Amino acid sequence: MTYAAAVGLGVLAGVLAGMFGVGGGILFVPTLVALGLTQVHAEATSLLAIIPVVLLGVWRHRRYGNVRWRSSITIGAASIGAAVAGAALAVSLPESVLRRLFAVLLLVTAAQIAWRARESA
């Protein structure tokens, strides 16, 4: 994977995130793994890359009044402790196990996107 390809996949991840509300991290992680990062380093780095993307997304949705702030903040606050546990488990698992579980996540996400497309038809 070249750096130019990684930049291209970054743009694609953003486009998909803007269109579907998912697709940032789910593409960042495989891209970073293809660049040579370990699964854990790719996941940690993906989370940092997500932050500017979601802030931009929130800013754009805010203008349409789509964001329910009380719910966002409640979910976000509750997630902090659980995020500590999730990261601790991820770093304690063997690399190969974590990678296979991520592949399962990709399949589940694919199914969900297809399901949403059927629902909205």
Next chain:
Amino acid sequence: MPGFPSDLPDEGVTTQGNHLRSIGAVRLLLIGLVAGFFSAFFGVGGGVVIVPLLMLVGGYELRSATATSLGAIAITATAGVVVYAFHGDVQPVYAALVGVPATAGVIAGTALQQRLPVRTLSFLFAALLVGIAIRMLAE
């Protein structure tokens, strides 16, 4: 909770008193717990968990579920980054390499959503994810 006009249609409980309202808060907290674990464990935002839960459990429609999810993810991802940074796992240069182009992409994506056949693209996106998954499993 006053002061957030956009919260008025929340779970349809605004006129039904404090008991149901508190159930709404408990549900949101549970969604947050699941999403936080999931997000940090997989290094993704967690929208794939939050959006369907807000729709199924909270009765949100897709647009407000997506927007509300994004707001939550800003907090969740920050918490995850801090934890991983303590382990020394975060690589900021690589984050910029994919994250900065993605900010341009997300603006294009939200604009394109209004103009392109999203349904067809959904199936292409799903097929791409299945392809990546098969490659990862085959390694």
